[in-house]
Amino acid sequence: MRSYLIDSENNEFIIDLTKTIKHSSELVEFEFSSIQESQNIDSKRVFIRKLAGNYYCSFDNVAWRKLARQHVPSKVLNVDKVYNLYRGFKPSGLSSGASGDLLTQMPGKVVKLNIKVGDEVAAGDVVLILEAMKMENEIKTSVSGTVKAIHVEEGQALDSGVLMIEIE
Amino acid sequence: MNIRIKDSAPKRIMIVNRGEIASRVAKACRELGHTAIGLWTDNEPNAAHLEFCDEWVHLEGASNAETYLNIEKILEIAKEFKVDGVHPGYGFLSENGSFAKRLTDEGITFIGPHPEAIRVMGDKATSKALARDAGVPVVPGTAEAVPTVEEALKVANEIGYPILLKAVAGGGGRGMRACLNDQDVKNNFDAVVRESSAAFGNGDLLVEKLIVNPHHIEVQIMADKNGNVFHFFERECSIQRRHQKIVEEAPSPFIGDDEELRKNICETAVKLAKAVDYDSAGTVEFIMGEDKNFYFLEMNTRIQVEHPITEEITGVDLIICMIQSAFGEDLQIPSQEWIRKTGHAIECRICAEDPITMLPAPGSVTGFETNFPQGVRFDHCLYRGLNVTPDFDPMVGKLVSKGLVRDVAVRKMRAALDGVYIEGLKNNIPLHKVIMDDPVFKEGQYTTNFIKEVAPQDKISTDMDLDSIYLKLAAAEARNMGM
Numbered sequence: 001m002r003s004y005l006i007d008s009e010n011n012e013f014i015i016d017l018t019k020t021i022k023h024s025s026e027l028v029e030f031e032f033s034s035i036q037e038s039q040n041i042d043s044k045r046v047f048i049r050k051l052a053g054n055y056y057c058s059f060d061n062v063a064w065r066k067l068a069r070q071h072v073p074s075k076v077l078n079v080d081k082v083y084n085l086y087r088g089f090k091p092s093g094l095s096s097g098a099s100g101d102l103l104t105q106m107p108g109k110v111v112k113l114n115i116k117v118g119d120e121v122a123a124g125d126v127v128l129i130l131e132a133m134k135m136e137n138e139i140k141t142s143v144s145g146t147v148k149a150i151h152v153e154e155g156q157a158l159d160s161g162v163l164m165i166e167i168e
Numbered sequence: 169m170n171i172r173i174k175d176s177a178p179k180r181i182m183i184v185n186r187g188e189i190a191s192r193v194a195k196a197c198r199e200l201g202h203t204a205i206g207l208w209t210d211n212e213p214n215a216a217h218l219e220f221c222d223e224w225v226h227l228e229g230a231s232n233a234e235t236y237l238n239i240e241k242i243l244e245i246a247k248e249f250k251v252d253g254v255h256p257g258y259g260f261l262s263e264n265g266s267f268a269k270r271l272t273d274e275g276i277t278f279i280g281p282h283p284e285a286i287r288v289m290g291d292k293a294t295s296k297a298l299a300r301d302a303g304v305p306v307v308p309g310t311a312e313a314v315p316t317v318e319e320a321l322k323v324a325n326e327i328g329y330p331i332l333l334k335a336v337a338g339g340g341g342r343g344m345r346a347c348l349n350d351q352d353v354k355n356n357f358d359a360v361v362r363e364s365s366a367a368f369g370n371g372d373l374l375v376e377k378l379i380v381n382p383h384h385i386e387v388q389i390m391a392d393k394n395g396n397v398f399h400f401f402e403r404e405c406s407i408q409r410r411h412q413k414i415v416e417e418a419p420s421p422f423i424g425d426d427e428e429l430r431k432n433i434c435e436t437a438v439k440l441a442k443a444v445d446y447d448s449a450g451t452v453e454f455i456m457g458e459d460k461n462f463y464f465l466e467m468n469t470r471i472q473v474e475h476p477i478t479e480e481i482t483g484v485d486l487i488i489c490m491i492q493s494a495f496g497e498d499l500q501i502p503s504q505e506w507i508r509k510t511g512h513a514i515e516c517r518i519c520a521e522d523p524i525t526m527l528p529a530p531g532s533v534t535g536f537e538t539n540f541p542q543g544v545r546f547d548h549c550l551y552r553g554l555n556v557t558p559d560f561d562p563m564v565g566k567l568v569s570k571g572l573v574r575d576v577a578v579r580k581m582r583a584a585l586d587g588v589y590i591e592g593l594k595n596n597i598p599l600h601k602v603i604m605d606d607p608v609f610k611e612g613q614y615t616t617n618f619i620k621e622v623a624p625q626d627k628i629s630t631d632m633d634l635d636s637i638y639l640k641l642a643a644a645e646a647r648n649m650g651m
Binding site: 005025042 | 522523524525529531532534535536537539589590591592593594598628629630632633634635636637638639640641642643644645646647649651
């Protein structure tokens, strides 16, 4: 699964979970990779062990330290920056650049299309709703203009990175 | 000598405060067998301090003016719940003489000094005048407000530059400006008048000598209603940002083993407390120059945030003494000689703020855990789910370490800071770590200019710590897998 870390200034970090091995009910191993410009820049194995109700973590299955217990974190702190954490998808409206092309950020199913070809849209308008991770995500356009083409239809299942809508 | 103590009759004590100090007072009430009555407000229904309170009362309203500063409503509740005493903690109504007076008039004990002491010490001009009369050294300057810039220039030239223009009603570092020459005074006078009129509703200014390379050193006082005044040695609180303390230690590393100086400053504080017939916990603050001359700054007529370090080196529970004193009971301190200090204690104030800019950063705690070395004290109001709102002070906890010698206390603090895990909420732990590692701090020869001159905040690395992100994600995945 891919995670996106985005702070208030739209700085972005992408981390992929590339491997999961369940050694026992008390010990699991993960492999994470950091992605920058589609390149894998860093990889690391992480072991998680549950001990006396707490989670402990290790990079080598030898040296362990305690982890703060938390629910699936919605925010991640790094010294002076708090990043919003999106697991599995990147929310709409945060994509940088002013391109009118809307691509899927994650696999999902088109629930609703709000526009048709030739419609005028303004930046921030919800153009389509995509269901993923059992959550409906509003996909907004970041540019104003005219809808030039729609490449998807309601009910269609999409992979990640598919071009859905073009706006001019 | 075998001294036996007498239990006091159970009382009902209402705590008009929140956060860690409310917990701290509630614990003391429990130990003494009193009933602790805690308050909670509309914007803080999950108030963690209620954990140690025996009775919980809803103080309706959200803003501080409607709640913790609302004298009428608090009096009403105090009467309704048949309260014997009120502990104000620090901040809010703790130094409000008329609140203390109103309670006393209703036959309710204010757990703090008598209202007159609050009044006299609450005003910079009257407290200084009293100190002068009592033979306590004060910073050279005017006793009365200087009405004009001409007058200010005259005084400045009499006492010699550098000088400080300071609001009579100021506090917390606001409403003061340093001036190095006549031109500075001319440039700043009107601005400080405007600033203090706006902030405190009083534009009166004082002129006083600016102490170079100063140390902020304060003496803890405890007095009973029979005229006994004890001191609990000094604390050094020179590490400050925006004139607010962030790291404190006891005893002062600047005084070091100069026992004569220590005795002198502590006895001076006792002398001042006696001059106002002081009868509770209080702190006499001094400014000490590089020549080790010290001058009275102000007296805080309440328990202070940093009281735990004094408790750690003396072994005395100051909140309990405060409650006993308020009800006219014996402090169970046979004489000053019984109060001895051992070792060294350090406190780091953990605040919800940006560690580099040191500006408050409200937010939510998504995870919280501690994993401390032996013997660390953490007075805090943190929990997973805590929402730090902009309504209150950003301080969320006080981390206290102790060692027989200072280096051990510093080492323990450094390890303790590594053992506090606060997720989702910006906090100043990264700053404290750099301070504990700083050579100037380790030498103990820092002044109140430490944050400005040594600038530990500039040494904080802000590089993305991918490793720790992996760990957090891994924990979330493990949880999702049902582990």
